[in-house]
Amino acid sequence: QVQLVQSGTEVKKPGASVKVSCKVSGYIFVNYGISWVRQAPGQGLEWMGWISGYNGNTNYAQKFQGRVTMTTDTSTSTGYMELRSLRSDDTAVYYCARDYCTSTSCFFDFWGQGTLVTVSS
């Protein structure tokens, strides 16, 4: 069965960086992309960007460009999301999700359990 398992809770100080991992199983990693979505406390879902599992191509939301880097390690079927220059409003649960794409859009059919990142001095 498809599973995405994320790394654990992080507590960071303002200005620091965080790197969240997402290890997948149950499907061929290179056949799908991974999107990252975050959810601030009590707020809605926010798409951060996407990375191809095949060639590492990325597409970042404008809001995060210059501050986020998404990478993959095909040897371990793991995706990574690094966010730099953290601010208090980056406090959120960060999710990875498998991208399933058709000719008319992509959707997220399997999700990780989420990683809480708290940014506090």
Added chain:
Amino acid sequence: QSVLTQPPSVSGAPGQRVTISCTGSSSNIGAGFDVHWYQQLPGTAPKLLIYGNRNRPSGVPDRFSGSKSGTSASLAITGLQAEDEADYYCQSYDSSLSGAGVFGGGTKLTVL
């Protein structure tokens, strides 16, 4: 401010039918991009509920249905059950944002 607009809340009694709207524009839903819906139970990760405007993944009850017309989409839930109380999000893509994924702001469904 979300690119896709949803009502903040809807409610209904057990057994009733409710609908949740998702309004976009000519650069996302109106551009022909599909709409997808997710259900998020409290304290859990979102779960895919409807994909490609109207398709249900295996295991999703047929009480849930989706539709799309023009620049809007809707999620309908019939035969409301207490377990349906959750947050619901629509999602699509937007060509004006370099193909970025976009979500609605979410709708809290309360089963009275």
